[in-house]
Amino acid sequence: MLIIISVIAIATTIIFGIVAIVYSLREEKAIKQLVDNELKQKQRLFEITMMKEIQDRIGYSLEIGKVVDVIVESLDALVSYSTVSSLVLQDNLLKFTVHVKDPVSKQYIETIKTAMFQSYLAIEANTMQLPEDENIMGAALDDLNHATPSSFFHVPLIVNDRVVSILTVASTKQNNFTEAEMTTLYKIAAQASEALSRLENILTLEEGKLMAMIGSLVDGLFMVDPNGQLTIINDAAKDFLGIPKDNPSTIDLLSALPNSYDFSNKIQRAINHKRVIEEKEVTLGEKIFQIFITPVFDVNVTTEKKVIGVSVLLHDITLEKSVAKMKEDFTNVMVHELRSPLTAIKASSELIINPPGPLTEEEKNKILTLIAGQARRMLDEVALILDAAKLEAGLFTIQKIPGDLKHLIAERAQIFQAAAHEKFINIIVDIDPSLPLFNFDPIHIGQVVNNLISNSLKFTSSGGTIKISAKPAIGSVIVAVSDTGAGIPKEKQHLLFTKFTQLSGADHGSVGTGLGLYIVKGVVEAHGGTVNLESEEGRGTTISFTLPIDNAKAVTAPTGQHPALISAAKPQRLTN
Amino acid sequence: MYQKLLNDAIHKQVTILGRHIVLMKVRNVLGLTISDDGTVLAISGKPEDVVTRFIEEFRELSSPLVKKTMQPLLSSLSPIQPSAVPENSGNQNISKSETQTNQKL
Numbered sequence: 001m002l003i004i005i006s007v008i009a010i011a012t013t014i015i016f017g018i019v020a021i022v023y024s025l026r027e028e029k030a031i032k033q034l035v036d037n038e039l040k041q042k043q044r045l046f047e048i049t050m051m052k053e054i055q056d057r058i059g060y061s062l063e064i065g066k067v068v069d070v071i072v073e074s075l076d077a078l079v080s081y082s083t084v085s086s087l088v089l090q091d092n093l094l095k096f097t098v099h100v101k102d103p104v105s106k107q108y109i110e111t112i113k114t115a116m117f118q119s120y121l122a123i124e125a126n127t128m129q130l131p132e133d134e135n136i137m138g139a140a141l142d143d144l145n146h147a148t149p150s151s152f153f154h155v156p157l158i159v160n161d162r163v164v165s166i167l168t169v170a171s172t173k174q175n176n177f178t179e180a181e182m183t184t185l186y187k188i189a190a191q192a193s194e195a196l197s198r199l200e201n202i203l204t205l206e207e208g209k210l211m212a213m214i215g216s217l218v219d220g221l222f223m224v225d226p227n228g229q230l231t232i233i234n235d236a237a238k239d240f241l242g243i244p245k246d247n248p249s250t251i252d253l254l255s256a257l258p259n260s261y262d263f264s265n266k267i268q269r270a271i272n273h274k275r276v277i278e279e280k281e282v283t284l285g286e287k288i289f290q291i292f293i294t295p296v297f298d299v300n301v302t303t304e305k306k307v308i309g310v311s312v313l314l315h316d317i318t319l320e321k322s323v324a325k326m327k328e329d330f331t332n333v334m335v336h337e338l339r340s341p342l343t344a345i346k347a348s349s350e351l352i353i354n355p356p357g358p359l360t361e362e363e364k365n366k367i368l369t370l371i372a373g374q375a376r377r378m379l380d381e382v383a384l385i386l387d388a389a390k391l392e393a394g395l396f397t398i399q400k401i402p403g404d405l406k407h408l409i410a411e412r413a414q415i416f417q418a419a420a421h422e423k424f425i426n427i428i429v430d431i432d433p434s435l436p437l438f439n440f441d442p443i444h445i446g447q448v449v450n451n452l453i454s455n456s457l458k459f460t461s462s463g464g465t466i467k468i469s470a471k472p473a474i475g476s477v478i479v480a481v482s483d484t485g486a487g488i489p490k491e492k493q494h495l496l497f498t499k500f501t502q503l504s505g506a507d508h509g510s511v512g513t514g515l516g517l518y519i520v521k522g523v524v525e526a527h528g529g530t531v532n533l534e535s536e537e538g539r540g541t542t543i544s545f546t547l548p549i550d551n552a553k554a555v556t557a558p559t560g561q562h563p564a565l566i567s568a569a570k571p572q573r574l575t576n
Numbered sequence: 577m578y579q580k581l582l583n584d585a586i587h588k589q590v591t592i593l594g595r596h597i598v599l600m601k602v603r604n605v606l607g608l609t610i611s612d613d614g615t616v617l618a619i620s621g622k623p624e625d626v627v628t629r630f631i632e633e634f635r636e637l638s639s640p641l642v643k644k645t646m647q648p649l650l651s652s653l654s655p656i657q658p659s660a661v662p663e664n665s666g667n668q669n670i671s672k673s674e675t676q677t678n679q680k681l
Contacts, residue, residue, distance in 0.1 A: 186597075
């Protein structure tokens with residue numbers, strides 16, 4: 001009986017023991033599971049916090065140093081370490097920084113630096129130099145401490161296939177870092193790399209758009225950094241300054257600007273005063289510019305305006321200046337043009353009012369004819385100005401009536417024969433007899449023909465020839481006035497049909513309003529035609545125009561006098 | 577061939593990442609036996625599978641790094657060889673991951 005009781009007791013004890021062991025093991029496993037989970041949660045939280053901090057800190061900047069700083073500053077929450085170091089690629093140079101937590105020796109740091117550099121070269125295999133400078137932060141070094149980096153790991157930061165940084169965490173203790181801790185840091189680095197790569201791609205795309213926009217500007221634009229180094233320049237600026245298209249340097253830029261302009265000083269002023277400097281008129285070569293020197297601020301810094309460079313805009317005002325000068329010249333010419341006939345009218349009328357002696361009827365008529373002629377000349381000039389004003393305001397209108405262009409041209413050529421004869425210039429008229437009758441404004445087309453012949457006379461030397469031709473084309477007629485005159489320089493041809501343009505010619509004594517060809521173009525275009533210029537210096541000029549044949553089939557020449565003869569105004573003095 | 581490729585890759589990664597992390601990661605690779613200094617002692621199973629698992633292990637650390645520094649190993653697997661996909665169903669997860677590895681890289 002005793003034996004049975006003993007056996008039962010032993011069995012019970014064993015069973016309870018086994019149960020206790022099982023429960024104990026289960027509890028231990030559960031605790032381990034809890035610890036593991038807690039660790040995983042902690043690492044995950046660390047990852048998330050770190051990534052948010054990186055995103056917040058970098059914003060839209062690609063400063064790798066900032067990313068490294070975030071990781072370094074938060075590392076304590078993940079692992080214990082002796083030093084954390086970074087090798088950052090900046091401006092094509094590697095910068096080494098170490099944060100010392102335990103007082104290690106200089107030799108310890110050298111070992112880490114060399115290992116990091118070897119890590120970099122093993123990935124990039126380039127000719128980068130080991131950085132000589134060291135930025136050591138944190139605890140003071142202790143050269144008597146002979147501890148070596150017994151455990152360490154490198155975390156490369158790769159952005160768009162380029163190693164931009166190596167981060168190394170090291171400890172004097174053996175096997176100091178767990179796989180989970182290290183893996184967490186690699187994951188953070190991988191996410192940061194991905195975010196930076198994405199950001200870099202976006203910035204590259206935006207930069208491309210910006211560069212395309214800057215490149216397409218008509219104005220010249222370049223940017224220099226606070227040290228005066230050229231960072232961006234568009235093609236227009238290169239053209240204006242006459243500097244090389246490919247990779248122009250700061251020296252190229254500075255040597256293109258005149259010394260008297262004192263560019264460096266102006267840049268400094270814009271940076272120091274943080275305001276735009278405007279130069280109203282600066283002559284560079286043959287051109288005149290308005291220049292704006294504008295400080296460029298760092299958009300990432302919101303607390304205080306930080307100048308990161310200066311943009312310089314070159315606005316070409318050569319044409320505006322030229323037009324302003326033309327207007328000034330025009331005023332002078334108009335005063336001269338109106339003053340001469342007015343003086344003649346005044347003198348002539350005074351002669352009639354207070355004659356020095358009795359005037360015969362013939363003498364009185366002569367004086368009155370002179371007054372009438374001068375008054376007409378003034379009216380012609382004023383009509384010209386009015387037409388130009390109407391053209392500019394878009395109010396110019398033509399009155400088309402059926403007319404005979406053959407007759408009109410022949411008549412106008414005839415008017416200039418006497419003047420041409422005086423200058424020993426031969427006028428040839430070559431009008432195709434098949435030229436049809438059609439609708440046009442005979443007064444204004446008469447002005448056009450007058451103007452072209454008059455200009456040719458002015459610019460053709462004695463012994464030269466002026467040819468006036470007219471021929472039909474498909475749906476239009478072409479009228480051309482050619483001369484063997486001085487020709488027009490290529491660089492001035494584009495100005496020829498603008499207002500107030502006066503070119504110097506063979507007849508140096510002639511002046512004009514400079515409105516003639518401007519009105520020629522306006523009148524022809526009002527008819528739906530075009531004006532064309534062909535000119536070669538020293539060989540002559542041909543100005544031709546087309547007139548669309550309007551309503552040609554319905555037009556029949558009236559009996560008796562041609563409409564052109566009836567409606568065309570008397571020859572007007574249209575000179576340029 | 578695979579043993580040499582793996583030895584070279586391990587030694588290169590030791591320089592790049594550091595000995596401790598590399599040895600830890602390599603020891604996770606099923607079918608690979610290494611010495612304490614990281615030398616490959618034996619490859620069990622299909623070498624292509626082992627190489628794939630090796631690459632996957634490091635890809636978890638840094639995909640761009642694998643792309644930049646493991647070209648010889650990647651080339652040895654490219655194009656994807658049918659034999660690289662394990663036949664037994666127990667390794668289906670691994671085979672899927674292997675395929676993804678090659679596609680991602």
